[in-house]
């Protein structure tokens with residue numbers, strides 16, 4: 001999977017971006033690239049996985065696998081995570097949320113694994129948007 005720096009302009013599936021949206025990358029990790037590590041707030045992973053289950057975007061064919069190093073063997077492929085009692089496969093879609101300032105923040109759904117297993121710490125504005133489950137912005 002291509003890697004992008006957090007908060008860089010989103011270009012991966014640019015044709016899927018609403019006109020005028022300021023779309024930014026979050027959590028496109030892989031290979032040997034460094035990324036911030038830390039603890040996310042209580043509830044972040046639960047909110048994220050429900051967004052991945054109920055509001056995934058830009059679904060692709062086939063699954064991406066995590067390309068970061070794993071000390072205890074590779075995770076399942078496709079990677080599966082539990083969402084409120086049901087298991088879902090991750091690696092083929094995105095989670096899109098709006099920051100409080102109206103930016104469209106776009107993460108691969110595998111970011112769940114990056115946070116849970118690799119201790120990836122996403123930008124604060126993304127954490128806030130996921131906890132708020134802000135999947136639209138402004139007037140609907």
Ligand SMILES: [Zn+2]
Nearest residue numbers: 066068113117
């Ligand atoms: Zn991994």
